[in-house]
Amino acid sequence: MEHGAPVREVVVRCPPVDVRGARRVVVGCCGGAGWHEDVADVAELLVSELVTNALVHGGGAASMAVVVASGGVRVEVADDLADELEPLVRPASASATGGRGLALVEALATAWGVRRAPGGKVVWFHLDARPGEGPARA
Structure with a gap:
C-alpha cells in the first residue's frame, strides 16, 4: 500500500455464510x-458488497485482507474463480433488488480496482482517512 507503513494488517478467511464476520473485522x-x-x-x-x-x-x-496504514484502509477481497470475467459497474433500475454493489464502491471509495490473482481475482478498495476524520471521497 502506497499510503504509509501498515499500522495493522489482518488477513481473514471468510466462509460463504460469514459476511457479517468480514464486516466486524473491518470495523474493528x-x-x-x-x-x-x-x-x-x-x-x-x-466490504459487505465485495464479499x-x-x-x-x-x-x-x-x-479478505485488510491493511490499515497511516493514510487510510485498503481492503482486498479475493475469489477463487479463475475464469470469471472482470466485474463491471452496471446501472441498476430503480426497481432492481440487486446490482448496486460496485456502483457503491465506485461512488464511496477513494480508489478501487480489480487484479488477477492465482486461481481467481482480487477486487480492492481504498479509503483515505486520518485519525478523527471521516473518509475522503474520490
Missing part, C-alpha cells in the same frame, strides 16, 4: 486506528 480495524466512525461505516458497507459479490459470483469462497 478502523476503530483500532482511531478513525471517525464514518470511515468504519463506509468500509463496512463496501457478497465474491461469494455469489466468484465460486462460493472468498478471502
Whole structure:
C-alpha cells in the first residue's frame, strides 16, 4: 500500500455464510486506528458488497485482507474463480433488488480496482482517512 507503513494488517478467511464476520473485522480495524466512525461505516458497507459479490459470483469462497496504514484502509477481497470475467459497474433500475454493489464502491471509495490473482481475482478498495476524520471521497 502506497499510503504509509501498515499500522495493522489482518488477513481473514471468510466462509460463504460469514459476511457479517468480514464486516466486524473491518470495523474493528478502523476503530483500532482511531478513525471517525464514518470511515468504519463506509468500509463496512463496501466490504459487505465485495464479499457478497465474491461469494455469489466468484465460486462460493472468498478471502479478505485488510491493511490499515497511516493514510487510510485498503481492503482486498479475493475469489477463487479463475475464469470469471472482470466485474463491471452496471446501472441498476430503480426497481432492481440487486446490482448496486460496485456502483457503491465506485461512488464511496477513494480508489478501487480489480487484479488477477492465482486461481481467481482480487477486487480492492481504498479509503483515505486520518485519525478523527471521516473518509475522503474520490
